[in-house]
Amino acid sequence: MHSAVFLIEFGAIILGLGLLGRLAGRLQFSPIPLYLLAGLAFGEGGLLPLGASEEFVAIGAEIGVILLLLMLGLEYTASDLVSNLKTQYPAGLVDFSLNALPGAAAALLLGWGPVAAVVLAGVTWISSSGVIAKVLGDLGRLGNRETPVILSILVLEDLAMAVYLPIITALLAGVSLAVGAVTLGIALGVAGAVLFIALRYGRLISRFVSSDDPEKLLLVVLGLTLLVAGIAQQLQVSAAVGAFLVGIALSGEVAEGTHALLSPLRDLFAAVFFVFFGLHTDPASIPPVLLPALVLAVVTTCTKIATGYWAAKRAGIAVKGRWRAGGTLVARGEFSIVIAGLAVTAGIEPQLGPLATAYVLILVVIGPLTARYTQPLAARLMKDRTPAGPPPPKVPAAVAPAGPEAEPATDHRGQE
Known part of the structure; x- marks a missing residue:
């Protein structure tokens, strides 16, 4: 009887997510806010709280985070990351200063304490790579000159996650300063070692993992990712960082094949993750x-x-x-929820989860609009503020050109 209820509940969740995703596609809209709303509807204080399938949804949500970071790592090679770090780090510092500090300041003003301040700083700092990539494609801007700048900032944010997540994990675990420093040192050491190995031996790793049989490739990559993620979590480094580093280590045809095979799984479990986050947020607390x-x-x-x-x-x-470029970077999404989800699980501040949910819901809706309309709106405002120049001087009739060289007196305005 218990298994029957579980199958009914989980089947209804997956079916509902599919229908919501289809609706979002027709509206040319990110499905993330709809998934969050679905979680609110089925969670504590919602319309129909879940029972039997909640534990399975929790495991699915954890796999969703791991697959999100794995797929993100597959988008970059180690040389891409090193190159971006060398050339675009000033933009990364400006991005951190302008966008992380408001979140930290808000948490402190609300009286939530320094740990919540570090968490909320990450929520407001990291843009949504998934939403932004979709917006760039929808608007036909992938070939624009500003697009590499946008992608460089996103790459730096993603690379920063490899350092930021271990810090968050250590803070939420309440470890001492010495243990936290050791954890961060391990994370930096592992990240540096993986980048070095990927640069020097990336082809050998990819050749070892590679297989012409999609089934074998899927099993090896998925198994390796979950294994490394588990080891990373055991070392208090963060399972997500472990998955991200596995993605970076794979390149070439293996990365392309893995991306094609895992994309449907990533989308499924990522949707489950957003639902799970919503489940742990009481709608009355928003x-x-x-x-x-x-x-x-x-x-x-x-x-x-x-x-x-x-x-x-x-x-x-x-x-x-x-x-x-500025308008395109506004959207927040999956990583803001990942960061807030760690804090919700640790139970550091009851209002942090509801605030992060409301914040992401607002910006995941506004983000595509700012990407489309920031530049036209700025152009109009600048045009309205530009003072009118002095009228052109009148040419005296005595010196006006005559004969066939003279300009006709006809007014040509509006004929362009």
Whole structure:
């Protein structure tokens, strides 16, 4: 009887997610807010709380985070990361300063303490790579001059996650400063070692993992990822970081084949993860934090636009491209929820989860709009503020050209 209830509940969840994803596709919209709302509906205080399948959903959510980071690592090679780190680190520092500090300040102003401040800093700092990539494709901007600048900032944020997540894990575990320093040292050492091995021996690793049989390739890569993620978590480094490093170590045809095989699994378990986060957020707890979430969303929308504008200007992009770069970076999504989810599981601040949910819901909706309309709106505002120049001087009739060289007196305005 218990298994029957489990199958009914989990089947209903998957079916509902599929229908929500189809609806989001028709509306040309990210499905993330719909998945979060579904979790709110089935969680504590929702319309229909789950029972038998909640434990399985929790495991699925953890696998979802691991697959999200694995697929992210597959997008980059070790040489890409090293190159971006060398050339674009000033943009990364500006991005961190403008977007992480408002989250930290908000947590301190709300009286949540330093640990919650570090967590909320990450929530407001990291843009959504998935949403932004989809927006760039939908708007046909993948070939634009500002797009490499946008992608460089996203790469730096993703690389920073390999350092940030172990710090968060140690803080939430309540370990001492010495143990936390050791954990961070292990994380940095592992990340550095993986980058070195991927640069020097990436082809050998990919050749070892490679297989012409999709079934064998899927089993080896998935098994290796879960194994490394588990070891990383045992070392207090973060399972997500372990998965990210596995993705970086794979390259070439193996990365492409793995991406094609795991994309459906990633989408399935990522959707389950967003539902799981919603399950642990009481809908009644969102209205009290809605105003702080809205203020934080407005502030960090402006700071992300400023970040993209500055980075594009530094790269020599024209003014229109600078505004487009800034507007595209606004969306927050999966990683903000991943970071907040760690804090919710640790139970450090009851209102942190609801605020992060409201914040992501706002910006995942606003993000595609700012990507589309920031540049036209900025152009219109700048045009309206430009003072009208003096009228052209009148040419006296005595010196006006005559004969066939003279301009006709016809007014040509509006005929262009």
